[in-house]
Amino acid sequence: xxxxxxxxxxxKLHDILQTLQAYTRLPLQLIAADGVLLRSFGxxxxxxSLFKKNxxxxxxxxxxxxxxxxxxxxxxxxxxxxxxxxxxxxxxPLVGGDSLLGSVILGPFLMDSPDSSLVGDIAExxxxxxxxxxELYDELFGLQVIPPPRVxxxxxxxxxxxxxxxxxxKEVLMQSREKLYQxxxxxxxIQRYKGREGSSxxxxxxxxxxxxxxxxxxGSVPKVKELLNDLLGYVLFSRGAEIEAVRHRAxxxxxxxxxxxxxxxxxxxxxxxxxxxxLPSLYAESDLDxxxxxxxxxxxxxxxxMFVRQDKGNRHIRRALGFMAEHYGEHIELSDAANFVGLSxxxxxxxxxxxxxxxxxxxxxxIRVEKSKQxxxxxxxxxxxxxxxxxxxDQSYFCKVFKRVEGVSPGKFRR
Numbered sequence: 001x002x003x004x005x006x007x008x009x010x011x012k013l014h015d016i017l018q019t020l021q022a023y024t025r026l027p028l029q030l031i032a033a034d035g036v037l038l039r040s041f042g043x044x045x046x047x048x049s050l051f052k053k054n055x056x057x058x059x060x061x062x063x064x065x066x067x068x069x070x071x072x073x074x075x076x077x078x079x080x081x082x083x084x085x086x087x088x089x090x091x092x093p094l095v096g097g098d099s100l101l102g103s104v105i106l107g108p109f110l111m112d113s114p115d116s117s118l119v120g121d122i123a124e125x126x127x128x129x130x131x132x133x134x135e136l137y138d139e140l141f142g143l144q145v146i147p148p149p150r151v152x153x154x155x156x157x158x159x160x161x162x163x164x165x166x167x168x169x170k171e172v173l174m175q176s177r178e179k180l181y182q183x184x185x186x187x188x189x190i191q192r193y194k195g196r197e198g199s200s201x202x203x204x205x206x207x208x209x210x211x212x213x214x215x216x217x218x219g220s221v222p223k224v225k226e227l228l229n230d231l232l233g234y235v236l237f238s239r240g241a242e243i244e245a246v247r248h249r250a251x252x253x254x255x256x257x258x259x260x261x262x263x264x265x266x267x268x269x270x271x272x273x274x275x276x277x278x279l280p281s282l283y284a285e286s287d288l289d290x291x292x293x294x295x296x297x298x299x300x301x302x303x304x305x306m307f308v309r310q311d312k313g314n315r316h317i318r319r320a321l322g323f324m325a326e327h328y329g330e331h332i333e334l335s336d337a338a339n340f341v342g343l344s345x346x347x348x349x350x351x352x353x354x355x356x357x358x359x360x361x362x363x364x365x366x367i368r369v370e371k372s373k374q375x376x377x378x379x380x381x382x383x384x385x386x387x388x389x390x391x392x393x394d395q396s397y398f399c400k401v402f403k404r405v406e407g408v409s410p411g412k413f414r415r
Contacts, residue, residue, distance in 0.1 A: 003032075004096075006096075007165075014039060016165070020158070021106075024106065026108075026144060027043060028105065031105060032102045033066070033069070033102050035063065037062060045142060047139035050139055051084075054128060064084065068091040069091050070093075078090060078092050079091045080151065080388065081379065081380075082382050083107075085118075087110065087143070088110065088111050090105070090106040090158055092104040094162070094165070094166060096166055111146060111147065111384070111388065112147075114141055119136045119137045123136075148387075149330075153330075155389075183292070184373060186229050187233075190233045209253075212224060212231065212253075213257075215227060216302070217260060217263075222321065224299050224303065225299075228296055232292050243286070246291055247285075250298075251283075253295060254275065254278065257299055266302065271302065274302065278298050281294055282294060316343060317341075323336075323341070324363065324367055325367060328367045331393075332391075334348065334349055334360040337352075364391075365401050365405065368401075369401060372386050372398065372402065373413065375390070383399065383411070
């Protein structure tokens, strides 16, 4: 029996998937990690049947679905992707421990009205005769059209419904997401350093450490993460992927962070206890990516201890930032975040700007751009699909904001 059923009774899993398929009226597949199709619900669309008959080998779609499940696991979240025919699907990874057990694939569907250009692209790629192209175009009208806002809602529904099936899966996926995000930022930092070889490493480290400690005192978690990644990136750039070099730096930074936390008002006994519990985990860790992530978690632990007695303003903003990180893929306004933390929109806006340093809308754009960079680097999804997945209303606006923030277009960033 497949290992999925060792975690979830087959009858329960099949019943949930059957219910999801009946509600969405979309085809649904349960696929094992090794590529075995375990169950199908809802049958195959006429478009897919005709498309595969005239273009692909039988297992090409299945291979793509398996790969999409792996990408979803690496991203740490439900993944929206396009297939060979440019149709949209949703992949949810079923994870047990650190292993991918299998995937749930929902789709295909369209995100806009049927368009002859979609079939034209397929006909050109696969050299289809006009008669076959017309047949495919006719079959397009049998597919559901789900606009981007509803796709984001559907993505959430899949996540809420399937995440509780395996205990601890949500935490594993969140950690995978954090690891991917941190490694992409560290890699960006390394690329920047390559262009400034010859500058004084000691001066750079001293300056970055000073900035880091200043931001810890301010309680700016996003900025602290950014500076930690700068420091880790510099160590990896100057010493290569030497885990002991990173471990040595992580221990030094932990000592610095603990002293700043006490100076900033954290109870000394709490910080000493944290240090005693956290330092051994740095020495014991043998995986480089996890070691980098642990340092980030240590910094957040010290900051939480430091601000637990301080004014509610920062706590409100930290809650708001968490709300934004959770709901960035949806249409959210400043008033939504203000209501979430229990403040009036006017006061919340002023408090947010003074604490974070940018407006609510600008911070939300920065979060969405960062999430889109993960998808650009880790997936082959189209720009339109990525824009929809991270909450931008359309591809044009996404490209405009991305270029303003990063200085290059999403396409150039991906290359």
